[in-house]
Amino acid sequence: MAEVTLDLRGTPKAAAYVQLKQHVEAVLEGIDDEITAMSTMSCLLHHGFGHLWTGFYRVVQPGKLLRVGPYQGTLGCLEITFGKGVCGVSAATRETVVVPDVHAFPGHITCDGRSQSEIVVPVFGKNRELIAVLDIDSEHKATFDAVDQQALEELMTWFSRPRA
Numbered sequence: 001m002a003e004v005t006l007d008l009r010g011t012p013k014a015a016a017y018v019q020l021k022q023h024v025e026a027v028l029e030g031i032d033d034e035i036t037a038m039s040t041m042s043c044l045l046h047h048g049f050g051h052l053w054t055g056f057y058r059v060v061q062p063g064k065l066l067r068v069g070p071y072q073g074t075l076g077c078l079e080i081t082f083g084k085g086v087c088g089v090s091a092a093t094r095e096t097v098v099v100p101d102v103h104a105f106p107g108h109i110t111c112d113g114r115s116q117s118e119i120v121v122p123v124f125g126k127n128r129e130l131i132a133v134l135d136i137d138s139e140h141k142a143t144f145d146a147v148d149q150q151a152l153e154e155l156m157t158w159f160s161r162p163r164a
C-alpha cells in the first residue's frame with residue numbers, strides 16, 4: 001500500500017489527476033466499503049491539491065435530503081435539502097455543477113466565508129442510484145474546469161464499479 005499523501009500542487013492538473021487516481025486505487029485495493037473510500041478520497045484530494053474543503057454529502061432521504069459524510073476542512077453544514085445550494089442542485093439534477101464564483105450562484109450555501117469557487121460531482125452506486133455528492137471548495141476563483149469535472153467523474157466511478 002502507498003503510505004504517503006502526495007502533494008500535487010506543482011504538477012499540471014491532468015497529470016496530477018492521473019497520479020491521484022492511481023494512488024486512490026492502490027490504497028483502496030481489496031476494500032469494499034463506501035465510507036472508507038469517501039474518507040480516503042477526501043484526504044488525498046484535499047491534501048494533494050490544497051483545497052479549502054473536500055468531502056461528501058450522502059443521500060439519506062432519496063430525492064429529499066443530503067447529510068454530511070467524510071470530509072476534510074472546516075466545519076461543514078450538516079444537512080442540505082435537494083435543490084438547495086450547489087450540492088442540492090447537483091443532487092437534484094444528477095449533474096456535475098462547476099461554480100467559478102460562488103457569489104454569483106443563486107442560493108449558494110456559505111459554510112466557510114473564504115470559499116470562492118466550487119465543484120460538486122454526483123456519486124452513483126451500482127444500480128445508478130444517487131448515493132452522495134462530492135463537494136470541493138477553493139479559496140480561489142475559477143479553480144475548477146472541464147479537466148476537474150472529467151477526472152472527478154471518472155474517480156467517482158469507484159462507487160458504481162463491481163468490486164471483489
Ligand code: SME
Pocket residue numbers: 053076077080084085086087088107108109110111112115118135137
Ligand atoms: N457550498 C455548498 C455547501 C457545502 S459547503 O461549502 C461545505 C453548497 O452551496 O451546496
